Amino acid sequence: MATAAEPAGRPPGPVAPARRADGGRASWLMGAKRPPLVLFALGLAVAIAAALPALYLVVVVAGESAAAADAVLTSRSLELVARSLGLAAAVTAGAVAIAVPLAWLTVRSDLPGRRAWATLATLPLVMPSYIAAYMFVAVLRPKGLLQELLAPLGVQELPQIYGFVGAWLVLTLCTYPLVLLPLRAALRRLDPSLEEAARVMGRSPVEVFRTVVLPQLAPAIGGGSVLVALYVLSDFGAVAILRFDSFTREIYIAFGSAQRTEAAALGMVLVVVMLVLFAIYARVRGARALHRSTPGTARPAPPVRLGRWRWPALGLCGGVVAVTLVVPIGVLAYWASKDVASGLDAAAIMLAASNSLFAAAAAAIAAGAAALIVGVLCVRFPGYATRAIERVGYAGYALPGIVVALALVFFGTRVALPLYQTVAMLVFALSIHYLPLAVGPVGGALMQVPPRLEEAARGLGRTPWQVFRTITRPLVTSGVLAGAALVFLHALKELPATLLLAPIGFDTLATDIFRQTTTGFYEAAAIPALILLLIAAPPLYLLNEKGVSSS
Amino acid sequence: MPTSLAARCAVVAVLTALLAILAGCGGGDDKLTMYSGRIPELIDPAIAIYEKQSGQDIKVRTGDSPTLAATLVEEGSNSRADLFYAQDAGSLDAIEKAGNLEPLPADVLKLAPERFRSRDGRWVGVTARSRVIAYGAKVEASELPDSPLELAEPKWRGRVGWAPTNASLQGYVTALRLVEGEDIARKWLKDMVANDTQVFDGNVPIRDAIAKDELDLGLINHYYVAEAQAKDPDYPVKVHFPTKDLGSLVNVSGVGVLASSKHKQQAIEFVRTMLGKAAQEYFAESSKEYPLLAGVRPSKELTPLAEIPAPDVDLANLGDLKGTLALMRETGAL
Numbered sequence: 045m046a047t048a049a050e051p052a053g054r055p056p057g058p059v060a061p062a063r064r065a066d067g068g069r070a071s072w073l074m075g076a077k078r079p080p081l082v083l084f085a086l087g088l089a090v091a092i093a094a095a096l097p098a099l100y101l102v103v104v105v106a107g108e109s110a111a112a113a114d115a116v117l118t119s120r121s122l123e124l125v126a127r128s129l130g131l132a133a134a135v136t137a138g139a140v141a142i143a144v145p146l147a148w149l150t151v152r153s154d155l156p157g158r159r160a161w162a163t164l165a166t167l168p169l170v171m172p173s174y175i176a177a178y179m180f181v182a183v184l185r186p187k188g189l190l191q192e193l194l195a196p197l198g199v200q201e202l203p204q205i206y207g208f209v210g211a212w213l214v215l216t217l218c219t220y221p222l223v224l225l226p227l228r229a230a231l232r233r234l235d236p237s238l239e240e241a242a243r244v245m246g247r248s249p250v251e252v253f254r255t256v257v258l259p260q261l262a263p264a265i266g267g268g269s270v271l272v273a274l275y276v277l278s279d280f281g282a283v284a285i286l287r288f289d290s291f292t293r294e295i296y297i298a299f300g301s302a303q304r305t306e307a308a309a310l311g312m313v314l315v316v317v318m319l320v321l322f323a324i325y326a327r328v329r330g331a332r333a334l335h336r337s338t339p340g341t342a343r344p345a346p347p348v349r350l351g352r353w354r355w356p357a358l359g360l361c362g363g364v365v366a367v368t369l370v371v372p373i374g375v376l377a378y379w380a381s382k383d384v385a386s387g388l389d390a391a392a393i394m395l396a397a398s399n400s401l402f403a404a405a406a407a408a409i410a411a412g413a414a415a416l417i418v419g420v421l422c423v424r425f426p427g428y429a430t431r432a433i434e435r436v437g438y439a440g441y442a443l444p445g446i447v448v449a450l451a452l453v454f455f456g457t458r459v460a461l462p463l464y465q466t467v468a469m470l471v472f473a474l475s476i477h478y479l480p481l482a483v484g485p486v487g488g489a490l491m492q493v494p495p496r497l498e499e500a501a502r503g504l505g506r507t508p509w510q511v512f513r514t515i516t517r518p519l520v521t522s523g524v525l526a527g528a529a530l531v532f533l534h535a536l537k538e539l540p541a542t543l544l545l546a547p548i549g550f551d552t553l554a555t556d557i558f559r560q561t562t563t564g565f566y567e568a569a570a571i572p573a574l575i576l577l578l579i580a581a582p583p584l585y586l587l588n589e590k591g592v593s594s595s
Numbered sequence: 596m597p598t599s600l601a602a603r604c605a606v607v608a609v610l611t612a613l614l615a616i617l618a619g620c621g622g623g624d625d626k627l628t629m630y631s632g633r634i635p636e637l638i639d640p641a642i643a644i645y646e647k648q649s650g651q652d653i654k655v656r657t658g659d660s661p662t663l664a665a666t667l668v669e670e671g672s673n674s675r676a677d678l679f680y681a682q683d684a685g686s687l688d689a690i691e692k693a694g695n696l697e698p699l700p701a702d703v704l705k706l707a708p709e710r711f712r713s714r715d716g717r718w719v720g721v722t723a724r725s726r727v728i729a730y731g732a733k734v735e736a737s738e739l740p741d742s743p744l745e746l747a748e749p750k751w752r753g754r755v756g757w758a759p760t761n762a763s764l765q766g767y768v769t770a771l772r773l774v775e776g777e778d779i780a781r782k783w784l785k786d787m788v789a790n791d792t793q794v795f796d797g798n799v800p801i802r803d804a805i806a807k808d809e810l811d812l813g814l815i816n817h818y819y820v821a822e823a824q825a826k827d828p829d830y831p832v833k834v835h836f837p838t839k840d841l842g843s844l845v846n847v848s849g850v851g852v853l854a855s856s857k858h859k860q861q862a863i864e865f866v867r868t869m870l871g872k873a874a875q876e877y878f879a880e881s882s883k884e885y886p887l888l889a890g891v892r893p894s895k896e897l898t899p900l901a902e903i904p905a906p907d908v909d910l911a912n913l914g915d916l917k918g919t920l921a922l923m924r925e926t927g928a929l
Contacts (some may be wrong), residue, residue, distance in 0.1 A: 300661025302689035457673035548654040
């Protein structure tokens with residue numbers, strides 16, 4: 045069954061409002077449209093947990109709604125919303141522009157080494173945006189490493205890189221894998237017979253791509269784009285380092301200057317922006333039927349011969365990989381070599397690495413399980429209630445880390461004091477922060493499990509739990525793994541929640557990096573950063589290979 | 596394969612949850628807990644002095660002062676912290692106003708001069724730092740301005756760096772408003788913005804940009820340069836202490852005891868130790884800050900505190916951030 049392994053490659057992106065070919069006739073487990081009570085209760089619990097950051101904002105703002113309204117309705121904050129949205133739109137466009145050719149080349153062409161290129165091209169996903177920004181500045185600042193290299197050629201100074209252009213470049217290069225991953229999966233799922241039909245009707249290859257291929261890729265591009273836009277809107281590290289005035293910077297300033305009401309009000313603006321993005325996305329996604337036209341398994345499309353074009357194609361892949369991987373790793377290695385010379389506390393670094401690994405792995409498992417619950421509810425029992433459960437979960441991803449962290453400080457000290465500032469609390473925070481990243485692939489996997497299989501098993505006398513164990517679970521495992529891997533990759537580099545919620549002494553690679561960079565010791569931050577990349581690489585490889593091998 | 600993989604996942608999940616809960620059951624002992632906005636390398640030796648004297652370890656949570664202050668406000672009376680050690684008076688003032696701090700005994704407060712402690716007696720300064728003009732190789736010492744206000748003049752167009760999001764600059768603006776009046780503060784901010792003053796995210800990036808010769812001048816705290824010079828005697832950045840218009844305004848790092856602390860006596864002893872001779876000498880010599888305890892001399896290369904003009908500013912009032920932030924937003928500085 046080819047579909048079993050495919051969903052792995054459909055990582056991020058919201059679950060589509062489920063459109064079932066059979067019109068939602070019989071349903072899983074209960075034989076009715078309503079979900080089982082236990083499942084619904086579990087889903088509700090997940091939704092409440094995921095809604096905590098947004099709930100916190102509501103609680104704070106409700107106290108002083110007048111001050112909150114004043115904070116939001118200033119020309120300054122409106123201007124910042126516009127600036128942040130502008131950056132988000134530009135980064136999204138940039139990410140799509142990089143991801144589309146890379147995805148096509150690595151899936152549909154005979155590009156030499158296309159599987160290796162695919163993995164390499166998605167690796168920037170593991171680069172925390174603040175590290176990428178630091179390195180970007182170190183290399184390209186007017187008198188940075190590049191200028192030092194060029195100095196013998198008479199280059200005295202490079203132009204300024206701060207502000208919009210710098211932020212746009214760094215964030216684009218950090219986020220395009222969020223589009224690339226689902227796009228590659230979608231391309232692999234395409235039924236070539238549609239394109240062949242269009243060709244037979246006399247369309248040119250370009251027209252076929254525009255009118256047949258591209259529309260089928262819209263959901264994947266849209267889903268990835270939503271994640272990219274939300275990432276940009278909630279990012280703080282990169283914009284601060286690159287000196288771009290953004291909305292999140294304003295939220296940080298307000299929290300840091302005892303203006304929590306104002307900060308919370310600004311945070312709510314982000315939640316509203318997120319909901320609007322979703323509404324737009326739902327329209328893009330829901331507009332047309334996208335399922336395959338023929339029964340049976342889609343055959344893989346024959347690779348397009350690139351011929352002479354493979355040289356520019358290789359140049360494109362090589363260029364992207366050079367800029368996003370070779371240069372950063374080169375800089376980190378250079379710094380690390382300088383730092384190693386000045387002595388190294390290997391035991392402390394290894395401890396930080398194992399702490400990072402542990403917290404991120406636990407968060408990935410928790411988020412994967414939670415995503416399975418949300419996914420089953422959304423896909424098998426579509427309705428307003430289940431869709432609300434899914435969307436509420438995105439608040440945690442759309443809000444800056446500081447808001448998620450302070451929300452859990454607020455609720456943690458009030459309702460879960462024994463767990464406050466324990467590893468359990470940290471894992472909880474990380475899993476609700478990144479839950480949406482897991483919901484996408486899990487939901488995608490579930491959508492490809494034909495309900496008829498489950499119904500047949502029920503008809504043969506299996507209990508709902510047996511059906512889940514023997515039919516559903518094996519088919520969605522790869523989707524759950526893909527979702528968990530994405531959560532793992534993000535949790536590994538998380539900073540604000542870790543600083544506030546981890547037990548004292550539970551240092552992670554990210555907190556190590558933070559400590560070194562705030563004091564200007566960039567060299568000392570290089571080794572933890574390299575280890576971070578090293579730990580992150582295997583799950584990413586898995587994510588890619590799972591997707592690639594399915595055909 | 597998938598079935599066994601899923602089974603393994605489930606086992607790992609359960610084990611992980613158990614481990615996580617076990618790992619969490621370590622708190623609740625008698626150790627003091629401190630939230631610190633200070634850089635660990637600079638503060639650890641001073642903490643070690645207390646640990647040695649009292650025989651008790653301190654657990655330290657490090658972050659940036661304003662974020663930790665926000666955290667303490669959210670935690671309220673359930674905070675696990677006994678102490679808050681901040682980089683700036685503003686963060687201490689914020690949690691004092693929120694009612695999180697315990698009054699300190701008079702004999703502890705008196706260790707620091709009056710202008711370096713809270714008027715309500717709930718926090719006390721440990722060290723002082725001054726706002727200086729850092730400058731690089733391209734600038735002659737003779738052309739440096741006597742007042743930070745002169746940095747808004749056309750001569751320095753595009754050559755100066757500042758960090759408007761940083762508490763230290765905000766403190767300077769607050770002082771300017773209180774001493775020189777709202778109009779002068781507004782005009783200065785406007786002129787600085789119009790003068791293409793370069794915006795940075797903090798003191799360290801400003802210092803680094805001057806060292807790289809990308810920037811000529813910067814408004815930063817004195818010890819950032821002292822710190823770099825300690826590592827590299829040839830560090831290409833120098834400091835200038837301006838003398839007019841609030842000149843090199845002095846701010847504090849300080850500490851307070853949380854009202855919710857269950858170890859108040861121990862926490863107060865910690866504060867006393869920080870203002871004791873050993874710790875104060877460490878701060879003077881190693882972190883190059885101004886000691887506040889009478890009789891401990893600052894490092895030789897620093898302009899003595901007494902020679903820095905002391906404007907009549909109540910440091911606690913530097914906590915009047917709201918007005919400052921409003922003015923900075925109005926003028927486009929923030």
